[in-house]
Amino acid sequence: MRISSTTQTNFIAVIDGESAKSSICFDGQAPGKLAAQMIQQVLADLHPRASWDHFIQEVNLSIQDYYALKQTDPKLKAVGLQAVAVVYSRQRQEIWLIGDCQALVGGQHYSQPRPADQILAHMRRLIAYTEMRIDHKAPDSYFAQEDSAHLQVLPWLVRTSEFANRTDTPYGYAVLNGDPIPADLIQIIPVDGKDSVEIVLASNGYPELAPSLEASESQLQALLAQDPHLINQYIATRGQGQFASFDDRAYVRFRV
Structure with missing residues (x-):
């Protein structure tokens, strides 16, 4: 998990490395953590004027170069370097929602949950x-x-990686993993630069995203107190x- 901001604040991002689905590590690190570090460096x-597709190309090159350097078996990609991100571009005045992170823009909620999940x-x-x-x-x-x-659905969570960055299936989803991502799987959210607007970027570790960190945490803790195993109020692939909590969480709020 990373919250990233460049020195000139050209980009603000929440980067969420994929949860480990095996014991395989890369250079002693969980693959999701290493992928998040790579993406942070790319940003x-x-x-400053880079487009969303150029950003994805640079991330993919970074991942591909790493695999080539380490002579990684392509079969490991299903449990390899993978992350999702939500990125605000100050120069382009837009948000790039890539994968199952989420955003609040002027109070409007945006998310992309994975159908298979x-x-x-x-x-x-x-x-x-x-x-x-x-x-x-x-x-x-x-x-x-x-x-x-x-543990019984975990193998299926790995198998559904077959749908990563695919649009020829109802189960397709976007993930930064070294492969091209079709535009249809990405949300580009314009941010009107004429009027001041409050923006929240967060990981999917918050089942309910509120306009403040305190409110988001309060709602999460209330949920975990009532349904810690996440089999009643909020149905998830794993519990607390x-x-x-049941998943990593990151939250950043700012006004533009």
Whole structure:
């Protein structure tokens, strides 16, 4: 996870590395973390007037060069360097929503949830309720040791990487992974430069994105207190587990 801003504030971004789906590391780092670092460096070096497609090209070159240098097996791409991002370009006065990050622009919410993740979240819920019924366990007891339902959908989370950056399927989604991303999978949000507008950029670790960090955190904590396993109010592919929340989160608010 990265919150990135160049020295001249030409770009402000939230960069969210993909959650690890295997034990494979790259140079001792989780692939999502390394991908986020690469993207942050690309933004730092990017021309202030660069377009969204040029940004993606530069990210892809960085990832491809890394794979070539390390002679990485192409089969590892499904669990390799992957990240999503939401980027504000000050010079172009627009926001690039690439993947399942989210934004608030003048109070209007923008997001791009992955279709397959939504299905697999409900599949995890079905597995959990079925096994709890069979084993006569309450949710806290069932999830006490490990999230068995998440482990069962995890292979499918890896398999659905087949839909990355594809438009020939209803399950296509955008991700920065070294491959071209079709324009149809990216949201470009114009920001009117005539009137002052407040912008929030965030990762998908906030099920409800509010106009302030305090309100977003408060809503998240209320959800986790009522549904820590995320099988009732907010259906997800994994629950809170032993962590502070179910996913990494980053939040940045500014006015232009």
